[in-house]
Amino acid sequence: xxxxxxxxxxxxxxDLILRVISERDLGTQQxxxxxxxxxxxxxxxxxxxxxxxxxxxxxxxQHYLALxxxxxxxxxxxxxxxxxxxxxxxxxxxxxxxxxxxxxxxSVLDRVKGLKIVGTIAGQDTVLAIxxxxxxxxxxxxxIADVCRAKTxxxxxxx
Amino acid sequence: xxxxxxxxxxxxxxDLILRVISERDLGTQQxxxxxxxxxxxxxxxxxxxxxxxxxxxxxxxQHYLALxxxxxxxxxxxxxxxxxxxxxxxxxxxxxxxxxxxxxxxSVLDRVKGLKIVGTIAGQDTVLAIxxxxxxxxxxxxxIADVCRAKTxxxxxxx
DNA sequence: CAGAAACTTGAATAAATATTCGAAGGCTCT
DNA sequence: AGAGCCTTCGAATATTTATTCAAGTTTCTG
Numbered sequence: 249x250x251x252x253x254x255x256x257x258x259x260x261x262x263d264l265i266l267r268v269i270s271e272r273d274l275g276t277q278q279x280x281x282x283x284x285x286x287x288x289x290x291x292x293x294x295x296x297x298x299x300x301x302x303x304x305x306x307x308x309x310q311h312y313l314a315l316x317x318x319x320x321x322x323x324x325x326x327x328x329x330x331x332x333x334x335x336x337x338x339x340x341x342x343x344x345x346x347x348x349x350x351x352x353x354x355s356v357l358d359r360v361k362g363l364k365i366v367g368t369i370a371g372q373d374t375v376l377a378i379x380x381x382x383x384x385x386x387x388x389x390x391x392i393a394d395v396c397r398a399k400t401x402x403x404x405x406x407x
Numbered sequence: 408x409x410x411x412x413x414x415x416x417x418x419x420x421x422d423l424i425l426r427v428i429s430e431r432d433l434g435t436q437q438x439x440x441x442x443x444x445x446x447x448x449x450x451x452x453x454x455x456x457x458x459x460x461x462x463x464x465x466x467x468x469q470h471y472l473a474l475x476x477x478x479x480x481x482x483x484x485x486x487x488x489x490x491x492x493x494x495x496x497x498x499x500x501x502x503x504x505x506x507x508x509x510x511x512x513x514s515v516l517d518r519v520k521g522l523k524i525v526g527t528i529a530g531q532d533t534v535l536a537i538x539x540x541x542x543x544x545x546x547x548x549x550x551i552a553d554v555c556r557a558k559t560x561x562x563x564x565x566x
Numbered sequence: 567c568a569g570a571a572a573c574t575t576g577a578a579t580a581a582a583t584a585t586t587c588g589a590a591g592g593c594t595c596t
Numbered sequence: 597a598g599a600g601c602c603t604t605c606g607a608a609t610a611t612t613t614a615t616t617c618a619a620g621t622t623t624c625t626g
Contacts, residue, residue, distance in 0.1 A: 257604095258603095258604070258605095276581085276582065276583090277582075277583070278582085291605085291606085292605070292606045292607070293582095293583080293606095294583090294584080294585080294605075294606065294607080294608095295604085295605060295606075296583095297582095297583060297584060297585090298584090298604095298605085301584090326485040326488050326489075329482060329485050329515075330485075330511060346511075346514060347514070348510035348511065348513065348514045348529065349510055349511035349514050350510075351507035351508055351509075351510055351511065352489060352505075352507065352508035352510065352511030352512075353511075354507065355505060355506070355507050355508050356488075370507065401560050401561065402560065403583090417573095417574070417575095435611085435612065435613090436612075436613065437612085450575085450576085451575070451576045451577070452576090452612095452613080453575075453576065453577080453578095453613095453614080453615080454574085454575060454576075455613095456612095456613060456614060456615090457574090457575090457614090459613095460614090562613090
């Protein structure tokens, strides 16, 4: 796209970072640097390091995942510890969890932004997540499965 | 403190690793290598990298923490997402959590080995953890506070 | 027992990320 | 205007951890 390099402010750049890591499959901070360059924004890897940490972006296996996260509140990275099984059914996703932890899983799903979920109900060891339609339910199920399958950790070091 | 270097088998070495990272305050894999050398066991950093990953050791802020959990089950690293406050009282620790997540916190505390806790009761947003005595309760409270304060992540990369 | 396959390990190296240092810009206060 | 004082950022570098490669062991199998 634009071969011209623009200078943008921090907020704009961070928004752009969230966008590019959602759209593409970026595995290193250098990848992010390249993706930004592609959008016409030149930054150093050091800046990306700082931005990812500030944004609280996750690294799931070998790619970054933008699923913000009121700072301090539970993020999607905790799901692997609790989720035992995921089954999409029509526009719903049935999530089987360790006993007693359905409430926590439901709480996380409610809070994470960017998920196509309209509501959740938690029992003791099962969460029912309601999506707008079957396609969305499939997406949600896949995303959760991804996060649970690969090693998921926060990107960046916050002092 | 033998200055002689022994060659021990993998299990012994990994047990020793768990011991030294409990006893001392080790911040890098090199530190672990040195601590092992001090115990008379010579290993390479590469080996420590592999061992820490296998053991599921956590890195809390700038030091390793040995709190093993059954692989796949929830580890102590998820607590920061749910815990809002920690108050030791006599031989108990009262843990205030996000609403609906007390069950999960209680489940984690029950499962993590090495904590001086004899039992837990979970309400909706509060967990009561019972320790054998006041000293143990204080230790537990401090440990949880540590984990919640610093950035906590699994050590090692599992393929 | 020969040979293959699988595990374990260290040395060296690569890979990935964090941090230091310094510069540049924007504030406010006087 | 000029003196402090943040904030932001890139270049270079340091730090930390993972992986590759080759070698030594053990274990399995015919």
